[in-house]
Amino acid sequence: MLDRSALLRAFRCARQCTVDLCAPLEIEDYVVQAMPEASPAKWHLGHTTWFFERAILVDRPGYRVCHADYSFLFNSYYHAFGARWNRNRRGVLSRPTVSEVLAYRRHVDDRIVALLTTADEPTIDEIAMSIELGVHHEQQHQELLVTDIKAALGQPPLYTPYRTRDDSGKEPVVLKGTGAMTSFAGGRYQIGFAADGFAYDNEQPAHDVWLQPFALCDDLVTSGEFLEFVEDGGYERPELWLADGWETVQVQGWTSPHYWVQSAGRWQVYSMFGVHDMAPADPLTHVSYFEADAFARWKQMRLPTEAEWEVAAQKLGHDELRDGSFLESRQFHPAAPRGEGSPLRQLFGEVWQWTASSYMPYPGFQPLGGRFKEYNGKFMNGQYVLRGGSCATPRSHMRMTYRNFFQPDKRWQFTGIRLAA
Numbered sequence: 001m002l003d004r005s006a007l008l009r010a011f012r013c014a015r016q017c018t019v020d021l022c023a024p025l026e027i028e029d030y031v032v033q034a035m036p037e038a039s040p041a042k043w044h045l046g047h048t049t050w051f052f053e054r055a056i057l058v059d060r061p062g063y064r065v066c067h068a069d070y071s072f073l074f075n076s077y078y079h080a081f082g083a084r085w086n087r088n089r090r091g092v093l094s095r096p097t098v099s100e101v102l103a104y105r106r107h108v109d110d111r112i113v114a115l116l117t118t119a120d121e122p123t124i125d126e127i128a129m130s131i132e133l134g135v136h137h138e139q140q141h142q143e144l145l146v147t148d149i150k151a152a153l154g155q156p157p158l159y160t161p162y163r164t165r166d167d168s169g170k171e172p173v174v175l176k177g178t179g180a181m182t183s184f185a186g187g188r189y190q191i192g193f194a195a196d197g198f199a200y201d202n203e204q205p206a207h208d209v210w211l212q213p214f215a216l217c218d219d220l221v222t223s224g225e226f227l228e229f230v231e232d233g234g235y236e237r238p239e240l241w242l243a244d245g246w247e248t249v250q251v252q253g254w255t256s257p258h259y260w261v262q263s264a265g266r267w268q269v270y271s272m273f274g275v276h277d278m279a280p281a282d283p284l285t286h287v288s289y290f291e292a293d294a295f296a297r298w299k300q301m302r303l304p305t306e307a308e309w310e311v312a313a314q315k316l317g318h319d320e321l322r323d324g325s326f327l328e329s330r331q332f333h334p335a336a337p338r339g340e341g342s343p344l345r346q347l348f349g350e351v352w353q354w355t356a357s358s359y360m361p362y363p364g365f366q367p368l369g370g371r372f373k374e375y376n377g378k379f380m381n382g383q384y385v386l387r388g389g390s391c392a393t394p395r396s397h398m399r400m401t402y403r404n405f406f407q408p409d410k411r412w413q414f415t416g417i418r419l420a421a
């Protein structure tokens with residue numbers, strides 16, 4: 001468990017980072033909800049604040065809530081904390097204003113900092129777990145904030161850039177994917193979190209798995225490789241798709257990954273830098289599980305299971321997360337590998353990698369105790385696990401055992417593919 005000064009540092013850093021991510025926005029941008037599963041930036045600012053208020057402050061003697069209706073407006077999905085505003089209609093609220101929400105943040109932040117600064121040691125011990133959970137929760141929302149801002153700004157015809165690209169005048173050293181794979185022996189392995197420090201309940205307990213021999217591709221699937229699938233009629237061939245995937249392609253009218261734009265016969269992509277020519281060596285991003293699965297079938301390969309992915313990461317000692325770019329790079333777009341090659345490049349960072357594993361409880365799973373029992377467990381149906389983090393994930397949020405999860409038709413996150421055999 002973190003001590004008082006580490007808690008203070010982590011809290012201040014996480015809270016400031018969320019506000020900093022909003023700095024390039026115009027006031028109108030804060031209110032837009034580009035689609036039901038995305039949320040307005042203003043809502044993320046309010047909700048992460050509500051989380052700390054609810055977890056730490058509300059039950060403390062003498063605390064007065066900032067506003068009686070904010071719990072209704074900023075509770076996301078916690079039935080235990082009462083009724084809440086409809087998720088699909090977060091973007092219809094022009095009030096509270098952005099400055100009122102920022103004042104709410106200051107109200108809660110001041111009290112949390114005062115508590116962490118002056119409380120006695122037994123109180124610090126009592127709140128440490130909730131502060132740490134709140135920091136990790138805030139980091140999860142930083143990634144959603146980035147992808148939700150991208151969804152709001154990335155509307156035709158303006159495709160507004162979030163920031164300008166800083167290339168520092170240098171051409172990246174791009175390692176050409178070799179198509180090589182790294183093989184692993186079959187046998188009994190252990191996966192799941194068993195170390196010291198913070199982990200979510202869904203990563204626990206550590207447990208044994210039995211794997212057949214398997215191999216993972218050394219590189220992420222690139223945009224150029226996926227373009228071959230598109231040009232081979234990948235989106236027009238039902239035999240490549242799961243039934244629900246094919247249905248989704250028809251209903252949504254998909255003909256390419258999200259944010260691909262065809263202009264005058266050439267393919268471009270919308271990134272946080274605006275619209276630019278597709279770089280074929282860049283890792284593919286913004287594909288759904290259905291597209292990942294269809295592409296794997298087209299390549300006569302498959303997606304890895306989450307156990308295979310984690311065992312590969314263990315074997316290669318990749319828990320230092322050494323070569324991928326994360327939120328701190330402020331690129332918000334996956335980049336081709338640079339520098340010297342190694343097996344399993346970019347296992348962490350760049351893009352979340354879809355796995356073939358359904359998001360299920362590990363054997364012996366126990367939901368988080370206390371107030372936030374609903375945090376993870378109730379979402380364990382109808383979703384697939386993704387591993388590795390992305391260019392929008394805070395680096396300190398990521399672990400080798402981390403399990404992200406989304407429904408198979410979702411593609412507004414930075415989601416990509418690493419193939420297995």
Ligand SMILES: [Fe+2]
Pocket residue numbers: 047076137141
């Ligand atoms: Fe949340």
